[in-house]
Amino acid sequence: MPAPTDEELAELWASATMLAEQRVAELPDWVDLTQLDSDDAIWAGIQGVAIRELQPPLPRPWRATARPKQLPPRGRWRHWILSCGRGFGKTHVGSNVLAEMAVSEPGDYAVVAPTLGDAKKICVEGPSGLLKALGDDLRDYNKSDYILYLHNGSRIVLGSADAPDRIRGWNLRAVWCDEVGSWRDPKVWNEGIKFATRIGDPRIIITTTPTRGNKILVKLFDDYLAKGGDILGGFAGNTVLTRGGTYENRANLSEEWLREIEEEYAGTALGRQELEGELLRVVPGALVSMDTVGLTRVTADQCPEFWRIVTALDPSVTNTEDSDECGIVTMGLGPAPADWIPPKGVPPSLDSAPHLYIVDDTSLRASPERWARQGLMTAQEWMADSMVGEVNNGGDLVFTNVLQVARSEGHMVPDLLPVRASVGKRTRAQPMGGMWNQHRVHVVGTLKTLEDQWCTFVDGAGQKSPDRFDASVWGGTGLIPQLGVKSGTEVRVLGAA
Numbered sequence: 001m002p003a004p005t006d007e008e009l010a011e012l013w014a015s016a017t018m019l020a021e022q023r024v025a026e027l028p029d030w031v032d033l034t035q036l037d038s039d040d041a042i043w044a045g046i047q048g049v050a051i052r053e054l055q056p057p058l059p060r061p062w063r064a065t066a067r068p069k070q071l072p073p074r075g076r077w078r079h080w081i082l083s084c085g086r087g088f089g090k091t092h093v094g095s096n097v098l099a100e101m102a103v104s105e106p107g108d109y110a111v112v113a114p115t116l117g118d119a120k121k122i123c124v125e126g127p128s129g130l131l132k133a134l135g136d137d138l139r140d141y142n143k144s145d146y147i148l149y150l151h152n153g154s155r156i157v158l159g160s161a162d163a164p165d166r167i168r169g170w171n172l173r174a175v176w177c178d179e180v181g182s183w184r185d186p187k188v189w190n191e192g193i194k195f196a197t198r199i200g201d202p203r204i205i206i207t208t209t210p211t212r213g214n215k216i217l218v219k220l221f222d223d224y225l226a227k228g229g230d231i232l233g234g235f236a237g238n239t240v241l242t243r244g245g246t247y248e249n250r251a252n253l254s255e256e257w258l259r260e261i262e263e264e265y266a267g268t269a270l271g272r273q274e275l276e277g278e279l280l281r282v283v284p285g286a287l288v289s290m291d292t293v294g295l296t297r298v299t300a301d302q303c304p305e306f307w308r309i310v311t312a313l314d315p316s317v318t319n320t321e322d323s324d325e326c327g328i329v330t331m332g333l334g335p336a337p338a339d340w341i342p343p344k345g346v347p348p349s350l351d352s353a354p355h356l357y358i359v360d361d362t363s364l365r366a367s368p369e370r371w372a373r374q375g376l377m378t379a380q381e382w383m384a385d386s387m388v389g390e391v392n393n394g395g396d397l398v399f400t401n402v403l404q405v406a407r408s409e410g411h412m413v414p415d416l417l418p419v420r421a422s423v424g425k426r427t428r429a430q431p432m433g434g435m436w437n438q439h440r441v442h443v444v445g446t447l448k449t450l451e452d453q454w455c456t457f458v459d460g461a462g463q464k465s466p467d468r469f470d471a472s473v474w475g476g477t478g479l480i481p482q483l484g485v486k487s488g489t490e491v492r493v494l495g496a497a
Helices: 006-026 090-104 116-124 130-137 187-196 215-226 246-252 255-265 269-274 290-296 348-352 368-382 397-409 425-437 448-456 467-479
Strands: 079-084 108-113 138-142 147-150 155-160 174-178 203-208 234-236 239-244 308-314 327-334 355-361 386-390 415-419 441-443
Touching: 079 090, 079 215, 090 108, 090 116, 090 130, 090 174, 090 203, 108 116, 108 187, 116 130, 116 155, 116 174, 130 138, 130 147, 174 187, 215 239, 246 255, 290 425, 290 441, 290 448, 308 368, 308 467, 327 368, 327 467, 355 368, 355 448, 355 467, 368 386, 368 397, 386 397, 386 467, 397 415, 415 467, 425 441, 425 467, 448 467
Parallel strands: 079 203, 079 239, 108 155, 108 174, 174 203, 308 386, 355 441, 386 415
Antiparallel strands: 138 147, 147 155, 234 239, 308 327, 327 355
């Protein structure tokens, strides 16, 4: 006898459940369903469905070890936002809660990640993914169609936030939206997820480390707060917010990894985002907004052939736990990306103006010998034409250090181009900030810490020296000397588009 189709299996499941409910109502409480005769008419004709699947769903094993914040909220809710730091266990929560829903109530479900690759490799096949969460409840995983089939007739479809049109035809009971902070196009939410999740008591699970200025998250948070929600978490309207930090899952994390991430993020604005799951807002007075960074971001495939490449240094002269980092940023100069559209108000004369591309950030806190080595290796990797160095701190010793390391270790040395600060950080960054607001500066890929420094630095705010920010300003000056600002120069900054 051939195996039933998905539609037949779903129909059989519905019929069997109805019959089982009628029969159970007639039986004494002490009767154990697992002891029923397998030839009983109630179960006859059901292919591939175990008796245990006709019993009321039992608590799934993952709940026994879940922390309270990882368990789904009680009561009715439409959105559950887990805005949590890295390593909190968000994927573990998303996969297990969606699996639990799909097993307990047959229907169509979905998981949407920033890309299909993320959905497949992380949300399904990863160590905390759906394959592990579903276990024996999974009947088939069609990798070509990106669909998981369950024994009870449920389906879980995989989707990409980069392909919003594919979601339009879906009709879902629940969806797990992973890393929404990395979704670029609000259309996938506004025209896809919101309308597709509409069956029964529809639920939307959102697991993310928030990203400053992400339009979807900002809208969700604003709606939640407008209904009386607490930014630290709670229930408001049809939304539940759960805030969680990296350290809450310390028992399951590598101590070495924790030390590394603490070194990079602890005590910074970005640390509040990456470690504590806080949605950072636009900083008044910052030269560039995260919206502008997002609008101008490009992929490596979108980059033109560069005319010149430089690796820029903003050196540190000490090496202690409290020392500044040595900013090491690599940038390219070239024409506009092929599909570049200038923002409103930019004159046509700028259509052929040069663009800056920030391609790499290898900044680190290290001894002068080590940062010189890192700078040389980065310049060599990118085949940089020049190495730009700020010489206020240490003067000629900066390039003397670079040359000594190069000679002793056999590194190639590009042209060395010294630059000197004669005005404050903000003033010398204003011309490049103006270019960015003209949409003529582009981050290639994602460079979170550097982006955060550009979007948060305000003079007089008591911040630590933004070394990656400084290094990128020196790189821009090295590629376009006209960006250099001398003492007494009047700088006019273009308004943000």
